Amino acid sequence: MILDxxxxxxxxxxxxxxxxxxxxxxxxxxxxxxxxxxxxRFGNKEEHPKIDYLLGEERNLRLHAEDVYWKINERTLEVRIPLDAFTNIRSHYSRIRAAISDLIRIPVKFPTWSELAKETLTDGCRPLCQGVFYNNDKSQKNKSYIHIFFDEDIARLLVNPCYGYSRLLQATVDNCRSIYTARIYMQICRHADGKKWAIPYPDLRLLLNVDSPKKKGSTESKQRIRANSVPRYHEFRRRVLDVARDELLLMVQNNTTNYYFTYTEEFPSNRHSTPSHIIFNIYETHPSKKDLDAYENHLSQIMYIGTGIRP
Structure with a gap:
């Protein structure tokens, strides 16, 4: 819901x-x-008992977690994050606060029941969170927090194991310099089990928000339009794919990521300079010997094609 x-x-x-x-x-x-x-217990063929993965039988938060509070009357989940979790430089706090405030602008597709239509509406969006607030800790000098409130149904999705999870490392996301590296990293984590992720090139551009969907005469916010759009594929490859690949490979050396990738292009014919699909080859930081040999062989082929010299 969030990554897409x-x-x-x-x-x-x-x-x-x-x-x-x-x-x-x-x-x-x-x-x-x-x-x-x-x-x-029940296997894949039998229907599992319905469980509220957010609330227990007494309609309280199922498990006490630090910095998490269930607001019963308002049916919201409150999550608190210290500002110094983002940066130790206090002069950057205002920039952090401004970015987090915009979480309420993030649209996510979420089905909602309509009493008027008497059906669940799926063609629409809701904001990711209900509100973002700030607080200074009175007991600890110079300690500030961000408080983020989620509606009950969206909060349930955040903790529901039925929809699957990806093993994301905080250190990887925090060390990304390019937003494209973070977005691609999150996607390859989703597809890591299969070792590959193939996606049509136009779909990848949309997923990364490289292309603006805004049409002439549209009143849609300019927030979604990237200033550094990359219209041609050779620019996309250099400024998006290669940057993300190289950043993650550097993090492998620093032991700050769990996955990295190489990629290949699939062209519709020899006459086309724009690929139809991008195929990501996904590797773990501690790969098997078979995966490591395949990576070294692929790297040798790339260097040979590019320079004509075997490494």
Missing amino acids: AKYNYRLTQLSAIVKITNILQPIINQNIDEYVTLCR
Whole structure:
């Protein structure tokens, strides 16, 4: 829901989303354990008992988690993040606060029941969160927090194991210099089990919000339009794919990522300079010997094609 949102994310916003997930991790871990137990007990063919993965039988938060509070009357989940989790430089706090405030502008597709239509409406969007507020800790000098409030139904999706999860590292997202590196990293984490991720080139541009969907005469906010658009593929390859690949490879050396990638292009014919598909080859930071040999062989082929010299 969040990763597929075609929104002009800032790096700070993606970092906040991963931090929120980490804060909710105790609840998520318990729910995953319970979900696995149900799968083993009932199997894939039988319907599992319905469980509210957010609230327990007494309609309270199922598991106490630090910096998380369930507001019963307002049916919202409050998550608190310290500002110094983003930066230790206080002069940057205002920039961080401005970026996090825009979380309420992020549109996510979410089905909503309509009493007037008497059906669930799916063709529309809702904001990711209900509100963002700030607070200075009175007991600790110079300590400030961001408080983010989520509607109950969206909060349930954040902790529901039925929709699957990706193993994202906070250190990877926080060390990305390019927003494209963070977006691609999150996607290859989703597809890591299959070792590959193939996507049509036009779809990849839309997913990364490289192309503006705004049409002539549209009143849509300019927030979604990227100033540094890359209209031609050779620019996209140099400024998006190569930058993301090289950033993650550098993080492998620094031990700050769990996945990295190489990519190949699939062209519709020899006459086309724009590929139809981009195929990501996904590797773990501690790959098997077979995966490592395949990567070295692929790298040798690239160098030979580019320079004519075997490494």
